[in-house]
Amino acid sequence: MSSQLSFRDRIECATLLAADTPLEQVLATGWVRTKRESKGFAFLEINDGSGLANLQVIIDAAAQGYDCLPAIATGSAVSVRGALIESPGKGQRWELSATELIVIGACADDFPLQKKRHSDEFLRTIAHLRARTNKYGAMARIRSRLSWAIHDFFQKRGFNYIHTPIITGSDCEGAGEMFRVTTHDPYASKTSTRDEDFFGKEAHLTVSGQLSVETYCLALSKVYAFGPTFRSENSNTSRHMAEFWMVEPEIAFADIHDDMQLAEDLVRALVEFVIEDCAEDLDLFARFVDKDLMTRLQALRERSFTRLTYGEAIELLQKADQTFEFKPEWGADLQAEHERYLTESHFNGPVFVYDWPKEIKAFYMRMNDDGRTVAAMDLLVPHCGELVGGSAREERLDVLTQRINELGFDEKDYWWYLDTRRFGSVPHAGFGLGFERFLMFVTGVANIRDVIPFPRTPRNLDF
Numbered sequence: 001m002s003s004q005l006s007f008r009d010r011i012e013c014a015t016l017l018a019a020d021t022p023l024e025q026v027l028a029t030g031w032v033r034t035k036r037e038s039k040g041f042a043f044l045e046i047n048d049g050s051g052l053a054n055l056q057v058i059i060d061a062a063a064q065g066y067d068c069l070p071a072i073a074t075g076s077a078v079s080v081r082g083a084l085i086e087s088p089g090k091g092q093r094w095e096l097s098a099t100e101l102i103v104i105g106a107c108a109d110d111f112p113l114q115k116k117r118h119s120d121e122f123l124r125t126i127a128h129l130r131a132r133t134n135k136y137g138a139m140a141r142i143r144s145r146l147s148w149a150i151h152d153f154f155q156k157r158g159f160n161y162i163h164t165p166i167i168t169g170s171d172c173e174g175a176g177e178m179f180r181v182t183t184h185d186p187y188a189s190k191t192s193t194r195d196e197d198f199f200g201k202e203a204h205l206t207v208s209g210q211l212s213v214e215t216y217c218l219a220l221s222k223v224y225a226f227g228p229t230f231r232s233e234n235s236n237t238s239r240h241m242a243e244f245w246m247v248e249p250e251i252a253f254a255d256i257h258d259d260m261q262l263a264e265d266l267v268r269a270l271v272e273f274v275i276e277d278c279a280e281d282l283d284l285f286a287r288f289v290d291k292d293l294m295t296r297l298q299a300l301r302e303r304s305f306t307r308l309t310y311g312e313a314i315e316l317l318q319k320a321d322q323t324f325e326f327k328p329e330w331g332a333d334l335q336a337e338h339e340r341y342l343t344e345s346h347f348n349g350p351v352f353v354y355d356w357p358k359e360i361k362a363f364y365m366r367m368n369d370d371g372r373t374v375a376a377m378d379l380l381v382p383h384c385g386e387l388v389g390g391s392a393r394e395e396r397l398d399v400l401t402q403r404i405n406e407l408g409f410d411e412k413d414y415w416w417y418l419d420t421r422r423f424g425s426v427p428h429a430g431f432g433l434g435f436e437r438f439l440m441f442v443t444g445v446a447n448i449r450d451v452i453p454f455p456r457t458p459r460n461l462d463f
């Protein structure tokens with residue numbers, strides 16, 4: 001029966017739009033973006049998410065299901081059988097001349113995506129529907145393709161993908177910005193003890209897979225983790241979320257310079273990939289979101305990334321012909337305005353800042369010979385600031401133990417981590433690349449909440 005819908009028989013809109021020749025009997029499905037009616041015929045633009053462009057459907061009174069047109073509105077789900085023919089109209093090569101139209105899912109009158117353009121702020125309030133817009137559909141496709149490209153990059157180079165735990169008993173960054181995991185009711189009046197809790201000790205959501213992935217690095221030499229990480233930092237900025245995805249490679253027999261090179265190779269490969277593979281979707285961002293996007297991405301392709309030490313960066317900022325709200329001073333973290341100066345005004349491209357004061361970096365970073373800096377690196381990029389944070393790891397048992405104690409942590413909590421320094425320790429290094437920051441960088445989207453399907457930020461958990 002022709003009216004039966006089969007997933008196998010349907011041809012995606014993107015495939016139809018890329019056809020070389022007309023096709024006789026095809027079945028397309030999708031959601032109606034627009035409907036235009038004339039006397040005796042109508043046009044529907046449908047989209048099934050397979051690509052940015054809509055498939056134009058023309059239907060006339062002779063087609064089966066023509067009488068259901070009044071029941072079709074923007075947002076309705078339909079299936080259309082017909083012939084793919086050359087479109088006489090402007091703007092598209094092909095159109096689907098319908099012989100049969102079926103409403104699969106009607107759309108209620110209050111469907112909020114009636115207009116062509118909506119503000120990002122509004123769309124965040126309907127995160128369950130925003131993937132039906134061009135921009136968020138394009139973002140979802142780019143996000144998916146880039147996730148694959150990350151795996152492809154590492155797998156091709158012989159890295160092993162390690163699934164690090166999400167529930168953890170240790171604080172990797174030592175910053176204490178962790179969500180607690182418990183089976184106890186925190187709002188109950190009866191107080192309970194750690195011993196009575198599920199794990200019999202404090203448990204948290206991981207802030208980074210690094211400590212776990214390091215143990216596999218010291219067995220497999222080249223590894224990476226790629227998964228969700230969680231931070232309860234209460235900063236309501238356009239670059240921070242409570243839940244975000246991080247790519248974390250770790251390489252053995254390597255130093256900070258190998259680490260920076262790997263980060264540069266990764267970022268460059270992903271930018272190349274998105275330009276080639278996601279051209280149609282990327283073009284939407286280049287036209288409607290960030291006019292400088294393609295210039296920025298092309299520039300990155302052509303030049304190698306700047307490398308300078310933290311000390312050099314501070315000097316440069318102090319000499320800058322610009323007044324900063326926060327005076328650049330040795331020992332202080334770089335502020336967004338400093339990052340912007342370096343990446344957008346001075347070097348006009350990605351910049352690695354390495355060898356940071358030990359006081360503002362994590363306990364596991366390798367101590368330099370000067371005793372006051374650690375072999376840490378941040379990759380700063382135009383538009384989104386810090387994209388990558390990484391370091392050489394302190395592989396010397398005595399130095400690492402001393403750091404843990406200096407910072408007031410309990411050695412016992414890190415017994416297994418310290419074990420790896422007792423049993424065949426080697427120099428190794430790694431980094432974390434914030435996947436959402438990277439998506440901001442390659443699409444020009446200004447708010448991190450708009451590059452992930454369901455953003456998690458303070459006081460925001462509607463979906």
Ligand code: 4AD
Pocket residue numbers: 172173207208209210231233239240241242244246248249386387388389390391430431432433434435436437448
């Ligand atoms: O610099 P961070 O804190 O580094 C680490 O967690 C290391 N343990 C990673 C490693 O060496 N394996 O975080 C790495 C990156 C940052 O550069 C940033 O891009 C991103 O993760 N990031 C965030 N992205 C979104 N929201 C947040 N709250 C983020 N915090 C960090």
Ligand code: MG
Pocket residue numbers: 378386388389
């Ligand atoms: Mg960092």
